[in-house]
Amino acid sequence: MNKVELPPSVLNCLKDEMQIEIDHFFDKYNSFDDSFKSMANNLLLNMLTDSKKEGSFDGDTHYYEEGSDKENEFMQVMFDCFNVSNKYKGLELHQELYAHPSRGGDAWFPIVIISSPIDSYPEQPAKLTVYRGCSLESFEDKSYRDRQSWTTDFDTAKAFAFNHYGFDKEDRVVIETTVSNSDIFWMRVGEREVVLNPRFTPLSDVIKLDYEQCNQGGQI
Structure with a gap:
């Protein structure tokens, strides 16, 4: 039997229009069996076709909630992506996907690459300290x-290091760059998020906080 692709x-x-990081996408896509992939492929093709049409994206046609929670979540996210693609193109599309309300939570959402500057920031210092x-x-x-996603707020980075997503806390650190x-x-x-050039070179990078330091300080 041929593998479902x-x-x-x-x-x-x-990859080209939405600027989604493909390896991250395939980590999710390839976690499903071929039966679901076949069904999903048909829905994705229909979503792609309709995303090119003018007018609102038809949720009744493309919405899927007949699988497992994991499968339904995946199809909901892909519906959201093509729905945004129906409304925006180019850099606006990348911005809308990157800042999508479903991004950053516990649920899966594709990584979107911002491949060119949205704006310049001459009011910021020549060198900026950020955390992750x-x-x-x-x-x-x-x-x-x-x-690409960093923050100017140390406490925000600490929360992502030790308090979100059920990571193994002993393996987590906060980087200062x-x-x-x-x-x-x-x-x-309205955010303290800084989106960096995907090919950025740090001028300096150190571990600002590790698990032992955080635990000794009673911060976990």
Whole structure:
């Protein structure tokens, strides 16, 4: 039996139009069996077709809630993505997906890449200090540099390191990184989130807080 694959047109849309990080997407997609993938592929193709049409996206046609919680969650997220794609294009599409209300919670949502600056920030210092909660392994192998989402607020990074998503807290750290102003692609209005150039080079990076320090301070 042939392995069920994502249709090329859907793949191209996710990768090229939506700027979704494909390896992260396939980690989720390939967690499903072929029976669900076949059904999902048909829905995704229909969503893609209708996302190119003018007018509102038809939820009654594309909404799916007949599978497991995990399957329903995936199809709801993909419906949301194509619904946004129906309304926005180009950089506006990437912004809307990146800032989607479902992003950042405990549920899965695709990683969206902001590949060019949204704005410039001459009022910010030439060098900016930002923070991110991540695993110790991510710091040691430098894979944290593949992530765009940072914050200027240490306490926010600490919460993501130790209090969110059920991570193994003993493996978590808060990184403090200094970056050049030119690597700031977006500072979200009303947020303390800083979106960095996906190819940014840190001017400095240190572990600001690890599990032992956090635990000794009674902060966990």
